[in-house]
Amino acid sequence: MYKVVIDTKGADKGVGTIIRGVKGALEKIEGLAVLLVGDEADILSECQANELDMERVEILNATEEVTNYDSPVTALFQKRDSSLVKAMEALSKRDDLCGFVGAGNTGALIACATKYLSGKERVRPALSAVLPSIGGGFTCLVDTGATIDCDANMLLHFGKIGSAFMKKMYGISNPRVGLLSNGAEETKGNKVVKEAHQLLKNEEGLNFVGNFEGSNALGGGCDVLVCDGFAGNQVLKVTEGTAKRIITDVVKYAKKTGSEEIMKLVGYLMSIYDIGSLGGGIVLGVEKPVVKAHGACDEKAILSTIKIVLNMAQNKEVFEGEDAINGEN
């Protein structure tokens, strides 16, 4: 039995969306149980309305909510009875809980993960997104927004934890690590990127393959793409925005022409480029799987996020765990 902690607060579409996503997961995944954290009355009422199997549901009441306007510090120190803090605390203390899913404030999530799950080393965790690359593989983009101002050592750290993650989770024996820059040449980049290039190049045991431009970010040339949280956020959101925009254009064109062929194409494109449903951000550098769903997530996204957590929890067991997520190669 795998039990996942779910923060029921913070989704743009409300607690009902989260509960319906959980219902889908309970129906589809045998051996799954959940700890739902949030307003107990709201949770109960949604569970009843959606007819959840309550034998696999535990509820933990939390009287406060971390909003997108709260700073990470506010969340950690002034909202100790929030669903986020209580969920993370439970995950760190209870051995029966295998991972976390939430859709709320990213900065607060990272701060809580650092406090409760960063282990002895206390290195700041990173947020990553695993995106489909050209050629059918996946690229782990790290960081996508946990640390906005980075120094070169942080970028080196991202390379290490990203590499460890792709090794353990995707079975890639020697992951190729790339660095996002404004040109493929070693001399290209802002100050921090240029310095990070040298650190990554000289790091033993890391398969550093050089700089990648934005146009090749998901070109399949690397398994891990290192960048600061500001640039990574741009890569993720510009990819998403452009894909959404083009698909919208195709839908309009299909409606105008009435072509069924083109409507089928839309379905095909959505299955590849509906990045939201890939499950949002995976927190790297923590002791248990923590996955953030998009704020704008729907039920399907919650289901796929839970699946990612389970997949990570199962892999973590396979790989013993002692060097799994913490960056040692």
Next chain:
Amino acid sequence: MYKVVIDTKGADKGVGTIIRGVKGALEKIEGLAVLLVGDEADILSECQANELDMERVEILNATEEVTNYDSPVTALFQKRDSSLVKAMEALSKRDDLCGFVGAGNTGALIACATKYLSGKERVRPALSAVLPSIGGGFTCLVDTGATIDCDANMLLHFGKIGSAFMKKMYGISNPRVGLLSNGAEETKGNKVVKEAHQLLKNEEGLNFVGNFEGSNALGGGCDVLVCDGFAGNQVLKVTEGTAKRIITDVVKYAKKTGSEEIMKLVGYLMSIYDIGSLGGGIVLGVEKPVVKAHGACDEKAILSTIKIVLNMAQNKEVFEGEDAINGEN
């Protein structure tokens, strides 16, 4: 008669591509003449092979070439007989030349533009791209790669010259200026972006409309989008890379299904998203129009780049010029 200076060096596909692009422009645009700068023998031979109207062609011989591996300083001080330096020098000295087109090293181009064309103020020029936004308008992205490490004052300057450009060139009376960040809230951003937000907000005469995320970069919510050259380069290239990738997927799908409807759709999408053919980067903050074509440009891109220069030169005359490009609102 409008005479445009063309650097014939620096295009990935060689001097022939440039000359064929010029031939197309001379045929399509009445009243256009060109000064071609580069290896005289090469230019002459390509002009003959492509049967250019030599009455509208002047050639300026240059024995050196600035490559993508040269630093801006090398280009300026050690390659004084390069096509780039000679072209810029001619543009700054001769009143009969109205603007510049080139496809070579961006950093060197900006350095030369600063030396020869930044006027009394000597403020570093910026590189911008004018991209089609959702809803049919255009967004001027600035900077897209001229200055990789920026401080907050530079970002304010980009807002001002971008706003002046969209006012003069696109006739927008009060251009909306946005700031690229990792969240719409005022508190989001890296250190420089947060500081720039306050400067932009407090700048009188500037219609600052707040932060934009990457997903809304081209959403039509602003006419000018301010960012440092590193982030701007990502927005430009990730948009381009994603569009190219999706269109490739659509082409594959069309071939697999044999659908003519979908092949027509490909043509439609290419007409919107073939960013390369939009003409590359426009240098803002200089005394005469300077436009950079993509290194990978084809003949069509050279033609459209020349058109942009002419359009700018004509508008500059209409608007008298004294406050046209230099950022005064």
